[in-house]
Amino acid sequence: MKTSQLVEQILKKKSFLCIGLDVDLNKVPKHLLDKEDPIFEFNKAIIDATHHLAVAYKPNIAFYEAYGITGWTSLAKTIEYLNINYPEIFTIADAKRGDIGNTSTMYAKAFFEDLEFDSITIAPYMGKDSVEPFLAFEDKHTIVLALTSNQGAFDFQTKNTEGKELYKQVLEISKSWENSENLMYVVGATKAEYFSEIRKIVPDSFLLVPGVGAQGGNLKDVCTYGLNDQIGLLINSSRGIIYASDTKDYAAAAAAKALELQKEMEVILEKR
Numbered sequence: 385m386k387t388s389q390l391v392e393q394i395l396k397k398k399s400f401l402c403i404g405l406d407v408d409l410n411k412v413p414k415h416l417l418d419k420e421d422p423i424f425e426f427n428k429a430i431i432d433a434t435h436h437l438a439v440a441y442k443p444n445i446a447f448y449e450a451y452g453i454t455g456w457t458s459l460a461k462t463i464e465y466l467n468i469n470y471p472e473i474f475t476i477a478d479a480k481r482g483d484i485g486n487t488s489t490m491y492a493k494a495f496f497e498d499l500e501f502d503s504i505t506i507a508p509y510m511g512k513d514s515v516e517p518f519l520a521f522e523d524k525h526t527i528v529l530a531l532t533s534n535q536g537a538f539d540f541q542t543k544n545t546e547g548k549e550l551y552k553q554v555l556e557i558s559k560s561w562e563n564s565e566n567l568m569y570v571v572g573a574t575k576a577e578y579f580s581e582i583r584k585i586v587p588d589s590f591l592l593v594p595g596v597g598a599q600g601g602n603l604k605d606v607c608t609y610g611l612n613d614q615i616g617l618l619i620n621s622s623r624g625i626i627y628a629s630d631t632k633d634y635a636a637a638a639a640a641k642a643l644e645l646q647k648e649m650e651v652i653l654e655k656r
Contacts, residue, residue: 385502386523387590387614390474393439394615398650401642402440402476402592404622405430405462406447411627413634423451423458426634428465430626433635435470437642440618442476442592463499474618475502476527476592481518482507488517496521503527505570505592508554512561519563525590526567530554531582533572533595551578555585568592571610573619576602579609587612594620596645603645607652615653621645 394400407423416422431441443462448455466473481491481504495501496518503525508515518526531541531551541551558567571582573595582591591610596603596619603619610617621641629637 385474385525387525389472390439390590391614393472393474395653397436397439397646398653399437399439399646400615400617400619400649401438401645402442402474402618402620403430403434403438403625403642404478404594404620405441405443405626406622407443407458407626408447409451411630413630413632415632421454421458421461423448423455424461424465426626427458427462429635430638431462431466431470433639434625434642435473437639437646438473440474440476440620441466442478442620442622444622445477445479460499463501467500475500476618477501477504480505480507480529482510482514484510485513485517488514489520492518492521492524496524503568505529508558512557515558516562519561519566521566524566527592528554528558528567528569530569531571531575531578533574537572537575552581552585555582559586568618570594573602573606576605576609579606583610583612588614588616590614590616590618592618592620594622596621596624603648604652611652611656619645619649 405427407426412422412426416425419425443459448459463475466475477495495504504518505527506515506518508528515526542549558564568590571591571593573593593606625638625641628641
């Protein structure tokens, strides 16, 4: 998917909401456990109830790998369902891959060609030759971890080396990589005070922003410092939406939570 198509969808839906499909069978409504594929049934209901409010869905791959081949099958069915029924939706494989070149190429083939995701999250620690294989795929996006929302982010990402924080160096160096126009970046909502500095380095890039809601991030603060001329933000919410209820009304409850965020986004966009 081209970035322009994503922007078009954002403006049409008045939303830049991404919903994380992090399915834990210990948390889904108990009646689904009797289904042949409870993970897919859960995802399908959430998607059908919220697709008009969200512009992206982000399955965290660990939540599928944990269930072995059945989890992987559920993931494939979920993405196929999205691609067939809601092709305007931007899909993100939250896989946090990152390895030497040949291995990265195989990861890219798995997620971009086999599963047909639009994008994938990547850990950039191994540098240029571990990321460029993902960037080589046309109309696919590579979302680099820049400044994450977890407490451990301060262990390395904000360390000052040679007068500049490491996350800033990652942002700056990544712009020199081949096909860097296909880069997006993960920036945690709990680090809202950093957004103005990040926008000085990557003013035009999309930022995937986890941490709004359950992790304590503030949507208004993120938008104040993070919005650009093309919106440039995908705000992710996972647990706060998909686990709004653990009874048979779970899809409707998820839609209600998604609507709350979408309405906040609509007000923010109108004020722009």
